[in-house]
Amino acid sequence: MLKVHRDICGYCGCCVSVCPEGALELIDAYLCVEKSCTVCGICAKVCPLGALEVAHEK
Amino acid sequence: MKNKYDVLVIGGGPAGAIAAKTAVEKGLSVCLVEKRPAIGAPVRCAEGLGKEALHEFIDPDPKWISAEMTGASIIAPDGFLMKLESQLAGSKVGYILDRKVFDRELVWKAAEAGADVAVKTRASAPIINNGCIQGAKIESCGKVSKIAADIVIAADGVESKFSRWCGIDTTVPVREIMSSVQYVLADIDIDQHSTVFYLGNEIAPEGYLWVFPKGDRTANVGVGISGKKSGEGHRAKDYLDRFVKKTFPHGKPIEYIAGGVSVCRPLECTVADGLIIAGDAARVVDPLTGGGIYNGMYTGRLAAEVAAECIETGDVSRTALMKYDKTWRTSKMGKALVRNYHIKEYLIRQPDAKLNEIIHSVSKLNLRDFTTLSLIKEIIRVNPKLMLELGTLAASIR
Ligand SMILES: Cc1cc2nc3c(=O)[nH]c(=O)nc-3n(C[C@H](O)[C@H](O)[C@H](O)COP(=O)(O)OP(=O)(O)OC[C@H]3O[C@@H](n4cnc5c(N)ncnc54)[C@H](O)[C@@H]3O)c2cc1C
Numbered sequence: 343m344l345k346v347h348r349d350i351c352g353y354c355g356c357c358v359s360v361c362p363e364g365a366l367e368l369i370d371a372y373l374c375v376e377k378s379c380t381v382c383g384i385c386a387k388v389c390p391l392g393a394l395e396v397a398h399e400k
Numbered sequence: 401m402k403n404k405y406d407v408l409v410i411g412g413g414p415a416g417a418i419a420a421k422t423a424v425e426k427g428l429s430v431c432l433v434e435k436r437p438a439i440g441a442p443v444r445c446a447e448g449l450g451k452e453a454l455h456e457f458i459d460p461d462p463k464w465i466s467a468e469m470t471g472a473s474i475i476a477p478d479g480f481l482m483k484l485e486s487q488l489a490g491s492k493v494g495y496i497l498d499r500k501v502f503d504r505e506l507v508w509k510a511a512e513a514g515a516d517v518a519v520k521t522r523a524s525a526p527i528i529n530n531g532c533i534q535g536a537k538i539e540s541c542g543k544v545s546k547i548a549a550d551i552v553i554a555a556d557g558v559e560s561k562f563s564r565w566c567g568i569d570t571t572v573p574v575r576e577i578m579s580s581v582q583y584v585l586a587d588i589d590i591d592q593h594s595t596v597f598y599l600g601n602e603i604a605p606e607g608y609l610w611v612f613p614k615g616d617r618t619a620n621v622g623v624g625i626s627g628k629k630s631g632e633g634h635r636a637k638d639y640l641d642r643f644v645k646k647t648f649p650h651g652k653p654i655e656y657i658a659g660g661v662s663v664c665r666p667l668e669c670t671v672a673d674g675l676i677i678a679g680d681a682a683r684v685v686d687p688l689t690g691g692g693i694y695n696g697m698y699t700g701r702l703a704a705e706v707a708a709e710c711i712e713t714g715d716v717s718r719t720a721l722m723k724y725d726k727t728w729r730t731s732k733m734g735k736a737l738v739r740n741y742h743i744k745e746y747l748i749r750q751p752d753a754k755l756n757e758i759i760h761s762v763s764k765l766n767l768r769d770f771t772t773l774s775l776i777k778e779i780i781r782v783n784p785k786l787m788l789e790l791g792t793l794a795a796s797i798r
């Protein structure tokens with residue numbers, strides 16, 4: 343799953359613009375991940391602050 | 401807020417604000433919705449704008465101008481400095497805005513003209529009937545409602561979700577998003593009338609680092625790197641922190657922002673039945689400079705003008721709205737987007753040694769008009785070899 347580190351996120355929308363699934367939505371300062379997320383990791387790669395993490399389930 | 405308007409504008413940035421103001425001036429009823437609770441904040445911008453570009457839309461006002469620029473410097477990967485000045489030495493070439501106040505001023509002007517404005521109010525889905533966009537579902541402080549409109553202008557910035565919900569793919573390719581971070585740094589030694597651009601793969605891979613003065617001893621210091629080059633341990637923030645530690649070790653950050661700038665080609669089509677897409681949402685940022693304030697205001701104004709004509713004739717179909725798409729593509733701005741896209745593609749492929757070579761060719765340039773085009777022309781003039789390397793692209797620069 344995709345984890346949002348809210349203490350790091352600067353709510354800038356950079357990740358939203360690159361998500362191929364349209365699975366991210368920024369509601370003011372709160373980044374939401376929708377069910378359509380395929381955990382491809384693209385957003386985590388581009389985030390300028392490193393606020394997104396692809397967490398592998400054990 | 402009513403439940404029906406001629407035009408619904410989504411987004412309260414420069415594109416949306418100018419669209420709303422223009423539409424009201426054309427006699428339309430207009431509502432502008434902005435999802436953030438405060439217009440213009442947090443800032444997602446380095447705030448640089450050319451003199452002519454600003455004057456085309458609004459007279460400068462000290463309330464929202466942080467600093468006036470008389471020149472710029474480009475610093476090569478090896479540290480060599482190229483100075484750019486206007487032919488009229490010391491004359492003003494551009495501004496660093498205070499966008500928190502500037503964006504508010506633009507929205508205030510739209511409101512004053514007669515537009516309804518709602519903040520902390522988000523468009524969360526389009527209303528679509530028989531394939532035509534006829535308004536949006538609106539969520540405002542916990543309340544859900546619907547606003548019907550003859551035309552929706554989507555000016556929702558880099559995220560560009562509204563058009564996506566309408567079936568238009570607005571995804572920015574990873575290599576063409578500038579992943580960016582910026583500090584407003586106080587108490588640093590700078591030339592308060594000159595912007596500085598640093599190039600090089602060590603400093604900002606496939607992007608650049610900027611120092612844009614906000615006045616005496618304060619500047620926007622930021623970096624944008626290609627999304628392709630970003631990753632754990634080498635993100636925009638890592639590059640910026642390294643630079644600041646070395647160059648401004650005693651600088652005090654008084655603001656910290658992040659952002660994404662699209663430097664891809666514009667959307668293939670920027671209209672649909674009942675929908676016009678303007679500003680960053682249409683991907684019309686200048687791909688070479690990352691500047692989008694002017695292009696946002698230009699497309700916002702044009703969107704409203706075409707909306708007014710189409711509402712008047714009662715035809716808001718994609719075919720009728722295509723006038724908007726065609727007009728901006730053939731405009732000076734549209735042509736600059738094509739040209740600067742190719743130049744960007746050329747430049748990001750060059751190794752540092754080549755960038756050094758180009759910048760070393762001239763230590764001081766006096767530009768007739770202070771634009772990227774005249775800068776490029778001058779650089780080619782002193783590096784005739786570049787003409788060959790640029791190939792077919794060269795024709796568009798003459
Ligand atoms: C780090 C950085 C530096 C930059 N530096 C410069 C520069 O120096 N010069 C320059 O010219 N440009 C610069 N730019 C680009 C410039 O900031 C943008 O091009 C410009 O703001 C675009 O205006 P816009 O109105 O299209 O979008 P925005 O200004 O982004 O406005 C869009 C608005 O829409 C709102 N919104 C989004 N979705 C919804 C929704 N569903 N409902 C309601 N509201 C919504 C957003 O909250 C936002 O306020 C920079 C960008 C960044 C990130």
Ligand code: SF4
Binds near residue numbers: 353368388389392658
């Ligand atoms: S790119 Fe990073 S900082 Fe920006 S909104 Fe997404 S998670 Fe937050």
Ligand code: SF4
Binds near residue numbers: 344363364
């Ligand atoms: S992991 Fe992929 S699908 Fe999921 S939100 Fe990020 S970019 Fe979108």
